[in-house]
Ligand SMILES: [Ca+2]
């Protein structure tokens with residue numbers, strides 16, 4: 332419905348702000364899957380997103396160790412699995428951040444071949460940590476290095 336509206340209104344851009352999953356009622360694995368599915372759906376449809384929140388009820392932090400609303404947060408509080416589901420922490424060569432390097436990553440790379448990063452997921456994954464502004468043989472090498480492997484960033 333919203334995508335139809337955007338298309339009918341000169342391709343207006345959409346953004347989903349402050350979305351997330353309440354940690355108090357949903358198991359971590361289910362939260363991660365929902366977050367991954369939603370983020371991928373947004374990105375596949377060119378929809379911007381902003382995950383909510385940093386240190387509150389839908390946090391990316393481990394509620395068993397974090398201090399809510401702390402002014403001195405610790406990296407040790409972070410659920411790296413959630414950052415991975417958000418596409419913010421991917422294994423080497425895993426362009427679409429689904430923890431596997433396979434044909435889907437190769438298709439994305441070929442679609443963006445010799446182009447700068449434009450639309451996520453970005454094929455410019457090499458050199459680590461943030462790429463070099465173009466999808467080329469360095470990125471192909473990262474995909475080839477882990478071809479058909481399961482990769483996780485943690
Ligand atoms: Ca992948």
Ligand SMILES: [Ca+2]
Nearest residue numbers: 455457463465
């Ligand atoms: Ca690159």
